[in-house]
Amino acid sequence: MIDPTHFQHIVRTRRVARQFLSTPLAEEQLNDLLLDAQHSPSNCNTQPWVVHLVSGATLDVLSAALREADDRGHLTPDFAFDMQGYTGVHAQRAQCSGRARYEAINVSRDDKVGRQAAMRHNLSFFDAPHVALLFMPRIDDCVRSAGDLGMYAQTFLLSLHARGLAGIPQTLLGLYAQTVREVLGVEEELQLMFGISFGHADPLSPANFVEVGRAALSESVIRHY
Ligand SMILES: Cc1cc2nc3c(=O)[nH]c(=O)nc-3n(C[C@H](O)[C@H](O)[C@H](O)COP(=O)(O)O)c2cc1C
Known part of the structure; x- marks a missing residue:
């Protein structure tokens, strides 16, 4: 049996990174990460994830296309996403994490330009050398498959962290689903949930020192006894 405190350490010290070094990972490392994630559980073992892994020159092409789509306001999400949908405690938590994130990089509340630039950094994958785009087929209302993709993503993130690497899931990339499909030649039937940019976190960037904490267990x- 592995030491459970080791697992606990991996789970509890994982953080998203929002500034990466450009150094690409070796093929063997990529393969190990993908194999770990492939072992994720899924409803009836359907494994509905289809992952498009993008690196190198194609990553630059994709980033340029995303930024161009953003300039045109060409949003084509497969799944709706509206921050206004968060109310009560969920809105509060979202505000707190946003505040912590912008404070870390010294962008003030009313610095609209700074906030926009930070948001747009998503579209260059926070300078990461790789992005894994998580697609799934249309199955019923997609809720079960979405859960399965979440399982996959968490395994992938923990595997990165256990290997001294880092990643960030990005719903923002899913807002440009049609652009991503066009650039990568992905079938129309596949829907994009989100992407995970990953690689070596820049150890010196303040963007990588954001602590957002978690609610108490009682929340x-x-x-029931
Ligand atoms: C499904 C999912 C989508 C996310 N999308 C984005 C995103 O588009 N951009 C971003 O900067 N962070 C994104 N995040 C990162 C969250 O903001 C981050 O996980 C949260 O604040 C908790 O921080 P931690 O993971 O470092 O503990 C996403 C996280 C998840 C799980």
């Missing part, structure tokens, strides 16, 4: 868990 999330209701026990």
Whole structure:
């Protein structure tokens, strides 16, 4: 049996990174990460994830296309995403994490230009050398498959962290689903949920020192005896 405190350490010290070094990962490392994630559980073992892994020159082409789509306001999400949908405690948590994120990089509340630039950094994958784009087929209302893709993503993120690497899931990339499909030649039937940019986190960037914390267990868990 592996030491459970080792697993606990990996889970509890993982953080997203928002500034990467450009150094690409070796093929063997990429393969190990993908194999770890492939072992994720899924409903009836359907493994509905289809992952497009983008690196090198194609990553630059994709980033340029995303930024161009953004300039045109050409949003084509497969799944709706509206921050206004968060209310109550969920809106509060989203505000707190946003505040922590912008404070870390010294962007003030009313610095609209700075905030826009930080947001747009998503579209250059935070300078990461790789992005894994997580697609899934249309199955019923997609909720079950979306859960499966979440399982996949978390395994991938933990595998990165266990290997001294880092990643960030990005819903923002999913807002440009049609652009991504066109650039990569992905079938129309596949829907883009989100991407995970990953690589070596820049150890000196303040963007990588954001602590957002978690709610107390009592806020999330209701026990019955
Ligand atoms: C499905 C998913 C989508 C996310 N999308 C984005 C995104 O588009 N841009 C971004 O900067 N962070 C994104 N995040 C990162 C979250 O903001 C981050 O996980 C959260 O603030 C908790 O921080 P931690 O993972 O470092 O603990 C996303 C996270 C998840 C799980």
